[in-house]
Amino acid sequence: MDQVFEGTPTAEIQLDGHRVTRGHVSNDWGSKLQWVVRRDGKDVATVPARMEATFEHDDKTAGKYEIVLQHFKYVNYRKDAKGDYTESRFIDISNVVSYTI
Amino acid sequence: MLHLGDENVSLCSGIRRRSFLQAGAAGMAGLTLPNLLQLETRGAVDQSKAKIRNCITIFLVGSPGHLDTWDMKPEAPEDIRGGFKPVNTNVPGIDICEHFPQMAKMMDKVALIRSLHHKTGASHENGQRWMMSGHDFTQDSMQPYMGSVVSRVFGPKSNLPSAVILPDKIGNTGTATPHGQEAAYLGSGHQPFFLGGDPSRADFKVANLQPPDGQTEFRINARRNILKELDTLQRRAETNTTIQRDTAYSRAFNLxxxxxxxxxxxxxDEPDKLRDRYGRSTFGQSCLMARRIIERGSRFVTVNHFDTVFNIACWDMHADGGGLNNTHKDYEYLLCPQFDQAFTALVEDLEQRGLLEETVIAVLSEFGRTPKLNPRGGRDHYxxxxxxxxxxxxIKGGQAIGSTDRIGAAPHDRPILPPQIVASIYHAMGIDLETTMMPGPGGRPIRLIEAEPIMELF
Structure with missing residues (x-):
C-alpha cells in the first residue's frame, strides 16, 4: 500500500516589511514544507518552514524578491540517473508575496 | 479479511457462517472475560493497579537507517555519517536527525534504545517476527503477536477488538515467511483485527465492517436469530470450543x-485542524485512528507504516535504481517529515486527552542499516x-539507553535484544511476567516472553 494523500494543501502568507508569516496549512500532507525565495525570477534560497511560522530572508542584494510556501508532493519514488525525482516534486501551496530592495 | 477457523456451516437461509464471519471482524472475539477473571483470581492481573493497559506500536516497515535518524555519528567518515546533520533536542546530550524537528522538542518524553541487535538473519521478516512477537519462528512453530497476547491477558473492554492492525497487515517484504502479526496458538479469538482500508481516502470504509454484497442490517439481524436457534440445538453437544465460537459470533454481530x-x-467527525496536524496521508490518518480506537476501548494497536518495501517510497533505503530505489531524498522530503508530523501529533493528542499516561507508544523496526553507504549511496539491511x-x-523519557560504537556497527554498551523490548512493553502495561502465563501449544502453560524488561525505562 503506497501512501495516499488527501486533499490539496493550501496556506495564506502575509508580508510585514521583509518578514513573511504563514497561516495554518490546511490539508497538510505532512511531507516537507519549505519557503522558497526568488530574486528577479530565480530561486535563491529554500528554507525549512515546518517549525517556524515566520521567516525573514537576510540577503539584501538589490532586486525584486518573491516568497512562496511549498510542500513536497509525492507521486511515486521514480528517479532519474542523477537521483532526482521524475514525477514527485515541490508545489506552491500559498499566495506569493513580494518586495523590492 | 478475518476468518474464524474453517467453519463452513450452511444454514437454511443460504448464508454460511463462514461468509458471515468474513464480512465481520469475528476473529478478535473469544472467551476473554472469563479468562481475565481467572487471571485475576490467580493474582496475575491486578486491575486496580494495572492502570496502563493500552499500547500503540508504530512499525516502520523497511527500517530506517540508525545513522540517518536517531543514532547519528557526525564524527565518522563521510561514507559512514551520510549527508544529514544532527540537531540538539530539548534533552542536553541527545541529538537526533535534523529532519525530526518536532520530535526534537519532545525528546524529554522519549526513551531511545540505541543498542538493539539480533543475530538470526537480515531478512525483513526475521526482524518483524522478533519485534512483533519477541520470538523468531517458522510457519510450523508460530508465536503470537504482542497484541494477541495482550488480548489474551486482559480481554476486551468494549465492543471493539482488543488488538487492531492499521491500515493493513504486512504483505510482501521479500520472503514468504511469517511477519509476527498473527494470534498463532492463542487462536482466532485473539487474532488482531486488520482494518483493510486506507483511512486517508475520502471514500474510506472499514473493509471488515462492511456486510457482504446484498446483506442489509435487517437481513443480518434476521440471520442472527436463525443462528441463535441453530446454536440452541448445538448446545446439547457443547464444548469449550463451541462456547468460544458462540462468543465470537455474538461479538461479530455486535461489531x-x-x-x-x-x-x-x-x-x-475529527476536527479538520487535528486531521491536518497528523498529516493527511495514509500513515498520519492511521495514527489518528489508532488514538481514536484506543480511546474507545481497543487495547493494542499497531500502525504499519507500509505493507511492502517494493516500488514505493519507504524506509528500505537500498538506492538500487530499481524496485528498491529509496534514497536519502525520500527520507528528507517524505519519510522523516511524515513520521515527525504524525508521531508528535499522536503524543500531543494523547497527552491533551489524558491518555498518554495510560498508553505506551513503541516505535519499532526490523533492523538498522549498514554503517557504510553502498556504492549507490544507500544503506542495506543490518x-x-x-x-x-x-x-x-x-516510560521514563529524556534518555538514551545503550549506545553503539563510533561508526554505529555494533552495540558498545548495554546490548539489548528484541525480546527485552517486548518484555518491557508487557511490563509497562502492568503485566507481571513472573506470574502471568498463557496456554502454549497443546494447552501447556508458558510464560509470555523469556526475557526481562529493560528496567532503566521505568
Missing part, C-alpha cells in the same frame, strides 16, 4: 451492527545494531 463501533472507525524507542505511560 457489524453497532453504531458505536462504526463511529470509532470514522474519522470524519541487524547488528539499531535504534527504536518508547514513550508514554510509565
Amino acid at each position: 457489524l451492527t453497532s453504531p458505536e463501533t462504526k463511529m470509532a472507525f470514522d474519522l470524519t 541487524p547488528s545494531a539499531w535504534t527504536n524507542f518508547l514513550c508514554g505511560a510509565n
Whole structure:
C-alpha cells in the first residue's frame, strides 16, 4: 500500500516589511514544507518552514524578491540517473508575496 | 479479511457462517472475560493497579537507517555519517536527525534504545517476527503477536477488538515467511483485527465492517436469530470450543451492527485542524485512528507504516535504481517529515486527552542499516545494531539507553535484544511476567516472553 494523500494543501502568507508569516496549512500532507525565495525570477534560497511560522530572508542584494510556501508532493519514488525525482516534486501551496530592495 | 477457523456451516437461509464471519471482524472475539477473571483470581492481573493497559506500536516497515535518524555519528567518515546533520533536542546530550524537528522538542518524553541487535538473519521478516512477537519462528512453530497476547491477558473492554492492525497487515517484504502479526496458538479469538482500508481516502470504509454484497442490517439481524436457534440445538453437544465460537459470533454481530463501533472507525467527525496536524496521508490518518480506537476501548494497536518495501517510497533505503530505489531524498522530503508530523501529533493528542499516561507508544523496526553507504549511496539491511524507542505511560523519557560504537556497527554498551523490548512493553502495561502465563501449544502453560524488561525505562 503506497501512501495516499488527501486533499490539496493550501496556506495564506502575509508580508510585514521583509518578514513573511504563514497561516495554518490546511490539508497538510505532512511531507516537507519549505519557503522558497526568488530574486528577479530565480530561486535563491529554500528554507525549512515546518517549525517556524515566520521567516525573514537576510540577503539584501538589490532586486525584486518573491516568497512562496511549498510542500513536497509525492507521486511515486521514480528517479532519474542523477537521483532526482521524475514525477514527485515541490508545489506552491500559498499566495506569493513580494518586495523590492 | 478475518476468518474464524474453517467453519463452513450452511444454514437454511443460504448464508454460511463462514461468509458471515468474513464480512465481520469475528476473529478478535473469544472467551476473554472469563479468562481475565481467572487471571485475576490467580493474582496475575491486578486491575486496580494495572492502570496502563493500552499500547500503540508504530512499525516502520523497511527500517530506517540508525545513522540517518536517531543514532547519528557526525564524527565518522563521510561514507559512514551520510549527508544529514544532527540537531540538539530539548534533552542536553541527545541529538537526533535534523529532519525530526518536532520530535526534537519532545525528546524529554522519549526513551531511545540505541543498542538493539539480533543475530538470526537480515531478512525483513526475521526482524518483524522478533519485534512483533519477541520470538523468531517458522510457519510450523508460530508465536503470537504482542497484541494477541495482550488480548489474551486482559480481554476486551468494549465492543471493539482488543488488538487492531492499521491500515493493513504486512504483505510482501521479500520472503514468504511469517511477519509476527498473527494470534498463532492463542487462536482466532485473539487474532488482531486488520482494518483493510486506507483511512486517508475520502471514500474510506472499514473493509471488515462492511456486510457482504446484498446483506442489509435487517437481513443480518434476521440471520442472527436463525443462528441463535441453530446454536440452541448445538448446545446439547457443547464444548469449550463451541462456547468460544458462540462468543465470537455474538461479538461479530455486535461489531457489524453497532453504531458505536462504526463511529470509532470514522474519522470524519475529527476536527479538520487535528486531521491536518497528523498529516493527511495514509500513515498520519492511521495514527489518528489508532488514538481514536484506543480511546474507545481497543487495547493494542499497531500502525504499519507500509505493507511492502517494493516500488514505493519507504524506509528500505537500498538506492538500487530499481524496485528498491529509496534514497536519502525520500527520507528528507517524505519519510522523516511524515513520521515527525504524525508521531508528535499522536503524543500531543494523547497527552491533551489524558491518555498518554495510560498508553505506551513503541516505535519499532526490523533492523538498522549498514554503517557504510553502498556504492549507490544507500544503506542495506543490518541487524547488528539499531535504534527504536518508547514513550508514554510509565516510560521514563529524556534518555538514551545503550549506545553503539563510533561508526554505529555494533552495540558498545548495554546490548539489548528484541525480546527485552517486548518484555518491557508487557511490563509497562502492568503485566507481571513472573506470574502471568498463557496456554502454549497443546494447552501447556508458558510464560509470555523469556526475557526481562529493560528496567532503566521505568
